[in-house]
């Protein structure tokens with residue numbers, strides 16, 4: 102093996118399973134399996150190093166294309182190690198020294214070129230013990246670090262909320278749900294990295310604290326802390342740069358947030374469309390009119406966990422209302438915010454020493470926008486705007502210094518200088534003067550020499566090897582003065598130097614060199630100044646993000662004519678002229694038909710069964726209700742004329758499970774598992790949206806299941822529910838259940854044609870028009886006609902004498918506390934729940950005995966007995 106290949110293998114071993122990019126001259130090369138993988142993913146040509154038995158597959162690309170190749174590899178979920186030449190090849194004795202300079206993986210990106218500005222990029226770590234799971238997550242590009250403990254059953258939902266791009270798990274465990282494999286990179290770490298003691302030590306050392314109590318962690322947070330320890334361990338191993346910007350860790354307490362599970366997020370297309378996983382056509386794309394990446398990321402956070410606390414929701418609504426009603430204010434703020442850079446990510450680069458002069462000038466320009474922004478939000482009515490105002494710290498000393506020091510258009514590196522303004526530093530001005538003066542002298546010297554010798558086209562040039570030289574074409578060779586020393590011969594010319602030229606060259610070069618080095622020192626000073634203000638700047642960045650999100654919601658509300666929803670503690674859901682927020686924007690203006698919703702108010706039914714033909718708009722309608730509710734609780738106004746929403750604790754939405762095949766489970770099984778979860782976890786305060794549940798099995802099974810599911814929700818949970826179905830039989834439920842109402846979508850028949858009116862009206866649908874829709878879709882005429890015949894026959898056989906479906910289960914009424922055998926196993930006796938809730942420590946022995954008698958009596962009663 103050549104010494105270089107030896108070097109390669111050492112580097113390869115040191116970077117584990119990462120693909121290694123090995124710098125050779127102007128190229129990055131990949132070998133063996135890495136070369137094969139990369140040629141497949143990046144479409145690079147596969148060549149071979151050596152021939153015959155020793156042939157090694159090899160592929161490579163020019164070094165300046167590193168960013169684009171890195172982005173592609175990372176996007177595909179690979180880890181990538183970069184091995185660079187760390188000494189100047191010209192100076193190298195023997196083989197050039199190389200080192201791994203970075204190991205990148207999807208969760209550890211910090212380069213702007215590899216990150217999406219509008220989305221947070223999280224690295225997560227999980228571990229699970231018993232029925233609990235610890236999750237920690239960090240956004241390395243901003244230093245935001247959180248950790249929390251959750252019921253193990255919520256692991257998948259929490260990961261769906263966080264949406265990490267990489268997740269660490271302990272080797273040999275399989276805590277992560279299978280279907281997440283393609284969604285984010287699963288990185289196995291040794292079990293010890295998740296150890297409790299190791300975590301305490303690492304975290305305390307990093308944050309320079311005695312214990313993590315100061316951050317608010319408690320004994321019950323052990324799993325969270327262990328997950329956080331695993332993250333820190335991984336970062337220390339893979340990040341060669343400093344982690345100084347990671348300055349605190351926040352315990353995540355799941356209070357006052359609406360729980361939204363993974364399927365609901367997907368079904369409602371909150372951030373990705375179901376069909377092609379795009380952002381366009383989702384709720385976030387409608388909501389996000391932010392001017393800064395920080396605002397966009399915060400908006401995504403707000404949408405990921407809407408508020409469940411009425412007071413907090415009111416605070417956001419107050420601010421949005423104030424902004425919405427003040428167009429000039431919104432405009433001024435939006436304009437000022439458009440000039441605000443991504444302060445959070447900039448600060449990370451500053452504190453980790455990776456900031457460029459341009460980064461510092463962006464910090465300066467952002468600070469320049471603050472006085473105007475702060476003045477505009479001063480003495481506003483809404484409390485939230487007041488808080489934002491007080492958190493914006495102008496940091497005038499930082500701003501003034503940056504503004505005075507840096508030129509308008511700063512370069513991306515410090516290498517060539519040229520970023521400090523003239524007049525900022527006297528010493529620098531002097532050196533620049535010297536260098537410039539030297540250059541002027543050289544120009545004069547050339548003119549004089551040219552005059553003296555009569556060589557008109559004498560040129561002064563500069564290169565790294567000879568420094569300044571005089572170039573004379575061969576035609577004038579005979580006129581060259583004797584004191585010119587020839588240094589280099591070209592094809593048509595000769596290059597000369599003179600002692601005088603050399604003397605000035607020395608002055609110019611050393612002044613240039615000194616100026617650059619001084620510029621670097623001044624730059625470092627500025628960087629330290631920003632770094633010293635990092636905490637205040639971080640707080641300011643957070644306030645700007647909030648303001649940006651609120652302005653975005655305010656302008657959206659104004660432009661799309663939204664209303665302020667009334668949020669209270671009732672269980673009402675009343676929407677007048679509600680619109681689907683996405684279709685409202687994408688459909689041609691005025692074509693979307695608004696619809697009302699009334700559920701769960703006093704004397705109102707809380708379960709709505711929506712029947713109606715295919716294509717009528719059932720799915721659109723029920724999703725719209727879910728989306729409006731989520732928007733309202735995240736603090737947005739809603740696309741409706743009026744809305745009253747009794748605060749919701751969980752939203753469940755299930756729509757056709759057709760995209761679930763990738764999970765490797767039967768569609769029907771998935772549908773039932775998810776429905777089971779709703780039935781087991783929804784509360785009286787939840788909102789349930791079911792679209793054609795039970796469709797994936799035989800009609801009789803499907804109807805029976807759908808029927809009993811609605812009964813269960815009605816009797817046992819009592820929450821606001823919208824159930825869209827093709828089973829018209831379900832309409833009969835309204836007769837046997839007190840709080841079920843029927844809705845359908847109006848349709849007009851006209852000349853053998855069907856016109857969908859998209860208007861939701863009371864009552865049940867009587868026809869499906871499925872065969873009609875099939876015709877629209879291009880099913881051959883013969884098939885269609887034959888289907889009509891069969892339909893007629895079937896209807897004959899399955900209708901009773903009144904012309905109603907024979908599939909109509911009888912039902913005995915059960916009061917809520919009845920013992921029933923339910924779909925998902927026998928239910929518990931209410932006494933069990935009483936025992937579970939009983940506060941035993943507060944009972945005297947006598948009380949306890951009486952309770953026991955009471956429970957026994959209850960258990961001995963027959964069902965229904967008082």
Ligand SMILES: Nc1ncnc2c1ncn2[C@@H]1O[C@H](COP(=O)(O)OP(=O)(O)OP(=O)(O)O)[C@@H](O)[C@H]1O
Pocket residue numbers: 692693694695713714715716717718719720721722859860
């Ligand atoms: N309120 C509305 N106003 C205007 N167009 C609408 C409205 N609701 C739905 N539509 C249009 O009708 C199309 C079909 O709607 P949707 O998918 O909700 O029907 P559906 O009744 O659920 O159909 P299926 O039962 O076949 O799933 C939508 O793509 C949309 O373009």
